[in-house]
Amino acid sequence: GAGVSQSPRYKVAKRGQDVALRCDPISGHVSLFWYQQALGQGPEFLTYFQNEAQLDKSGLPSDRFFAERPEGSVSTLKIQRTQQEDSAVYLCASSMDRGHNSPLHFGNGTRLTVT
């Protein structure tokens, strides 16, 4: 019954460290999205999964970013060799249907700070 859950809520990483951000979507939701929200800006699309298939990764800013959803439920966004410009809130959203036919349900996000 709960909404989209993201963990950790806050993550501080030293430059060069790898991080992994977790998203637990609403059970049964087909679509899962990752967005990046820099301070003072709107969310920007990173990647989209339909069940376990990553159908769109056009928004991933570099090959240091990798996302997976191996069983079509929980998803992990991994950032390798973090840089200061990676500091942002990472939002996960899920929806019942494919694409945007049904509303997106957002999690509270993970705030990543790279020092």
Place this chain on the structure above:
Amino acid sequence: AQSVSQHNHHVILSEAASLELGCNYSYGGTVNLFWYVQYPGQHLQLLLKYFSGDPLVKGIKGFEAEFIKSKFSFNLRKPSVQWSDTAEYFCAVNNAGNMLTFGGGTRLMVKP
């Protein structure tokens, strides 16, 4: 690439004042339009959406938005705001691809 502009970054109103938040987008084809709201300490949630049909769309909590195709606009309105409407509001556009393109957001503060 499409873009979404929200020209008002910060808006301060007194309770009972009327609200209009501007949203313009750049894509010229068929679009789906959304307004999302983020109350303090909470997650983004859908306020209203337009896919087709009546260009005047009504959402939750007394909000409405009007799609004007010729102006590439989807402005959000509320006749009388309440203190509880204090939040950040995001306009977003989808053109049948996989992504939502969001505007930069408008922070609304309603003074009691």
